[in-house]
Amino acid sequence: MRSSLTRLLPPKSTDSGRCCCTVLVDLLDRCRSPASLRTVGSLHARLLLSGGGGGGGGEQPALLVKLIRAYAACGDLCRARLLFDSVPGPLKNTVFFNVMIRSYVSHRRPRDALRLLSSMSPGPDHYTYPCALKACSDAADLPAGRQLHAAVARLGLDANLFVANALITMYARCGRSDRAFQVFAEMPRRDVVSWNAIIAGFARERRFDRSIAACREMAALRGPAPDAGTLASVLPAMADAAPADIGLVRDLFDEMPAKGPIAWNAMIAIYSNNSMAKEAVGLFARMETAGPEPDALTLASVLPACGQLSAFGLGKRIHEIIKRKGMRPNMVLENALMDMYANCGCLADARDVFDGMRVRDVVSWTSIISAYGTHGRGKEAIALFEKMRESGVEPDSIAFVSLLAACSHAGLLEEGRRYFRSMTNKYRIVPRIEHYACMVDLLGRAGCIEEAYAFITKMPIRPNDRVWGALLGACRVHSNMEIGLLAADELFRLVPEQSGYYVLLSNIYARAGRWEEVTSVRSVMADKGIKKVPGCSNVELGSKVHTFHVGDQSHLQSKMIYRKLDVLLGRMKELGYVAATESALHDVEEEDKESHLTVHSEKLAIAFVLINTGRETPVRITMNLRICGDCHHFAKLVSTIAEREIIIKDTNRFHHIENGVCSCRDYW
DNA sequence: TTAGGGTTAG
Numbered sequence: 001m002r003s004s005l006t007r008l009l010p011p012k013s014t015d016s017g018r019c020c021c022t023v024l025v026d027l028l029d030r031c032r033s034p035a036s037l038r039t040v041g042s043l044h045a046r047l048l049l050s051g052g053g054g055g056g057g058g059e060q061p062a063l064l065v066k067l068i069r070a071y072a073a074c075g076d077l078c079r080a081r082l083l084f085d086s087v088p089g090p091l092k093n094t095v096f097f098n099v100m101i102r103s104y105v106s107h108r109r110p111r112d113a114l115r116l117l118s119s120m121s122p123g124p125d126h127y128t129y130p131c132a133l134k135a136c137s138d139a140a141d142l143p144a145g146r147q148l149h150a151a152v153a154r155l156g157l158d159a160n161l162f163v164a165n166a167l168i169t170m171y172a173r174c175g176r177s178d179r180a181f182q183v184f185a186e187m188p189r190r191d192v193v194s195w196n197a198i199i200a201g202f203a204r205e206r207r208f209d210r211s212i213a214a215c216r217e218m219a220a221l222r223g224p225a226p227d228a229g230t231l232a233s234v235l236p237a238m239a240d241a242a243p244a245d246i247g248l249v250r251d252l253f254d255e256m257p258a259k260g261p262i263a264w265n266a267m268i269a270i271y272s273n274n275s276m277a278k279e280a281v282g283l284f285a286r287m288e289t290a291g292p293e294p295d296a297l298t299l300a301s302v303l304p305a306c307g308q309l310s311a312f313g314l315g316k317r318i319h320e321i322i323k324r325k326g327m328r329p330n331m332v333l334e335n336a337l338m339d340m341y342a343n344c345g346c347l348a349d350a351r352d353v354f355d356g357m358r359v360r361d362v363v364s365w366t367s368i369i370s371a372y373g374t375h376g377r378g379k380e381a382i383a384l385f386e387k388m389r390e391s392g393v394e395p396d397s398i399a400f401v402s403l404l405a406a407c408s409h410a411g412l413l414e415e416g417r418r419y420f421r422s423m424t425n426k427y428r429i430v431p432r433i434e435h436y437a438c439m440v441d442l443l444g445r446a447g448c449i450e451e452a453y454a455f456i457t458k459m460p461i462r463p464n465d466r467v468w469g470a471l472l473g474a475c476r477v478h479s480n481m482e483i484g485l486l487a488a489d490e491l492f493r494l495v496p497e498q499s500g501y502y503v504l505l506s507n508i509y510a511r512a513g514r515w516e517e518v519t520s521v522r523s524v525m526a527d528k529g530i531k532k533v534p535g536c537s538n539v540e541l542g543s544k545v546h547t548f549h550v551g552d553q554s555h556l557q558s559k560m561i562y563r564k565l566d567v568l569l570g571r572m573k574e575l576g577y578v579a580a581t582e583s584a585l586h587d588v589e590e591e592d593k594e595s596h597l598t599v600h601s602e603k604l605a606i607a608f609v610l611i612n613t614g615r616e617t618p619v620r621i622t623m624n625l626r627i628c629g630d631c632h633h634f635a636k637l638v639s640t641i642a643e644r645e646i647i648i649k650d651t652n653r654f655h656h657i658e659n660g661v662c663s664c665r666d667y668w
Numbered sequence: 669t670t671a672g673g674g675t676t677a678g
Contacts, residue, residue, distance in 0.1 A: 102669080130670045165670040196671045232672040265673050272674095300674035335675040366676045373677095401677040434678055441678090466678065652678090 028066040037074040040067070061091055065099055072103030094125050102131050110135035114144060126157050130166035137173035145170040158183075165193045172201025192224040200233035211237035212245050219252060226252045228263035231270075238270045246274060261292045269301040272308075278545065280305035281314060296327050303336040307343030310622040310649060311540050315340040329358045335367055342371030345620055345647035345654055362388075362396050370402035374653045376663040378410025397429055404438035408445060409653050411667055416442040437466040444474025445667065453483050465495045472504050476511070484508045499525065499532045500625075537605040538622045541612055548608065551599040557611065564607040572637045579630055602631045602648060610642055618645040626650045636660045
C-alpha cells in the first residue's frame with residue numbers, strides 16, 4: 001500500500017500546485033485503517049517539506065482538514081488533535097471543528113467531542129449538530145442532548161432532515177422514545193432514516209407493538225420505501241412476533257430490489273428468533289445460491305436455527321465455512337457455534353469450541369454450563385460455574401437459571417438449594433420467576449413435593465404457570481394426586497387454553513387407574529375446544545430435515561417405517577415389553593391405547609433413521625413436546641436391539657441413550 | 669452529516 005501510494009506521488013518540483021493538491025487529497029482519502037498510518041505520516045512530511053502543512057501559515061486549509069481526518073481514520077487521534085491545535089485561529093473554521101468532533105465520536109470518545117463542541121468558535125452548523133447529538137446518545141447524556149435541541153430550535157435547524165433524524169435517535173437512545181416520536185411527528189419531511197430511527201427507537205425501549213406499527217405504517221404510505229435498515233431496525237421488536245407481522249417483513253424483504261447482506265441477515269435472524277428454524281435454514285440456503293456472500297453475522301444468525309432443528313450436518317458445514325474464511329476469533333460467532341453443537345446433542349464438539357476460545361464472556365460460560373446441564377451432567381456444570389468465577393467472569397441472572405436447571409436435571413438437591421441462597425446472599429441478584437420455577441422443579445422432582453408447595457406459597461412474587469407447571473409435573477412423576485389437583489386448579493385459572501397441563505393431569509389420573517376422571521378431563525377439553533398439541537419430531541438425513549407428526553403416513557417411506565416399527569415391537573415383546581398405556585390420554589380399550597402410542601412421532605422418526613443409516617450413525621431426534629414414558633422405554637430397548645446410540649432432545653432436556661441406559665437415569 | 673443486523677435459560 002505504502003509503496004504504491006508513494007509511487008503515485010507527484011514530483012516535488014511540480015509547478016502545477018492544484019493538480020498536486022488533488023492527488024494528495026485523493027491519496028489521503030484512501031488512508032482509512034491503521035495500516036495506512038505510515039503512509040499518512042510520509043504524506044504529511046512531504047507537505048511540510050513543500051511548505052504546505054505545518055500549521056505555520058500559508059497552508060491550504062482543505063489539505064490540512066484531510067490530513068487531520070486521515071490521522072483520525074488511521075486511529076491516531078493524538079496526532080489529529082495536535083495538528084488541529086496547531087491550526088492558526090483565523091484559519092480554523094467550522095469544518096475543522098466538525099472533522100475533529102466527528103473523529104472523537106467515531107472513536108467512541110463522546111465526552112471529548114462534547115468538550116470540543118463547547119469551545120467551538122465559530123458556532124456549530126447543520127453538519128456539527130447531527131454528530132454532536134450522536135455524542136449525547138453515546139454518552140447517554142440526556143441533559144446535554146436537550147440543550148442541543150434548544151440551541152438547534154433557536155437556529156431554526158430543527159427543520160433540517162439530518163438534524164431532526166439525529167434528534168430522534170438521541171431521544172430514543174436516552175430512553176425517551178416519547179420525545180423521539182414528538183420530533184418525528186413534527187417533521188415537515190421524513191426520509192427512510194427518520195422512519196428507521198423511530199422504528200429502532202421503539203424497539204430499543206421494548207415498545208414492540210409501536211415499533212412494528214410504525215413499520216407497517218411506513219410500508220402502507222407512499223413515502224420512502226423501506227430498506228434493509230428498516231428490517232434491521234424492526235428486528236429487535238420481532239421476538240415472539242405474530243404470524244401477520246412476520247409475513248409483513250417477509251413481504252418487505254421480497255419486494256426489496258438488490259438485497260445486500262443486511263437484509264438477508266435480518267430476515268434470517270427474524271425467523272431464528274421466532275422458532276421458525278426451517279424458514280431460517282431455507283432462506284440461508286437461498287442466500288448461498290442466489291444472494292450475497294454470507295458473513296459472520298449471517299452464520300451467527302442461522303446457527304441457532306440449526307440447533308433448534310438439530311441440523312448437525314448443516315451446523316458442521318457452517319463450522320467448515322468459519323474455518324475456511326478464517327472468521328475466528330469472534331466471540332459471538334463462537335458462542336453461537338458452541339450452542340449449536342450443544343443443541344444438536346454433541347456435547348464433545350461444544351466443549352472443543354469452548355476450549356478453543358481465546359476470550360469468553362458470561363454468554364460463553366452460560367452456554368457451556370447449560371450444555372452440561374441439559375445433558376444431565378450436573379456436577380460438571382457446577383464445576384464450570386466455579387471455573388467461570390475463578391476466571392473473573394461474574395454470573396448474571398441467566399447463568400443462574402442454567403445452573404439451577406442443571407442441578408434440577410441431575411437431582412442435585414442440596415447444591416441447588418445452596419446456589420439459590422447464594423444468589424441473594426453473595427451475588428446480590430434478585431431471583432426472578434424463572435429461578436423460582438427451577439427451584440420448584442428441583443424440589444418437586446427430587447420428591448420433596450410438600451416442600452415445593454410450601455416454597456410456592458412463600459414466594460415474594462406471584463407464581464406463574466411455569467411455577468405451577470413444574471409442581472404439576474413433579475406430581476405426575478411422584479403420583480401425588482392431592483397437590484397435583486391444587487396445582488392443576490391454579491393452572492386452569494391462569495392458562496385455561498394450554499392443553500399440556502390437561503394432559504399432565506389426565507396422566508396422573510391414568511396412573512392411578514381413575515379412568516372416569518380421565519374421561520372428564522377429556523370432556524372438559526372438548527367443551528372448551530382445547531386440542532392437544534400434536535407431537536412432532538425432526539430428524540436430519542443428509543442435508544434435509546424430515547418432520548414426523550403423530551400417526552404420520554405422509555412420508556414417502558411410510559410403509560417401510562411402519563413395517564420396521566412392527567418388527568421392532570415384535571422383538572421388544574419377546575423381551576417382555578408392555579406398552580405404558582398411562583402415557584396415552586384417552587380412555588379407550590387397552591389395544592387402542594397401545595396402537596395410539598405406537599405411532600408417536602418419535603417412534604416413527606427412530607424407525608426412519610434405522611432404515612436409512614448404518615449402525616455407526618447415531619439417531620438424533622428433536623421433539624416439540626416432552627418425551628412420553630412409553631417412547632422413553634421404547635428408545636432404550638431399541639438402543640439395545642439395534643445397537644444404536646439414540647439422542648433425543650425434548651422440550652426439557654437431552655436423553656442420551658446407549659445400551660439400554662439413558663443419561664437422565666430415568667429421572668425426568 | 670443522520671439509522672440499522674449476530675450469541676446464552678425456561
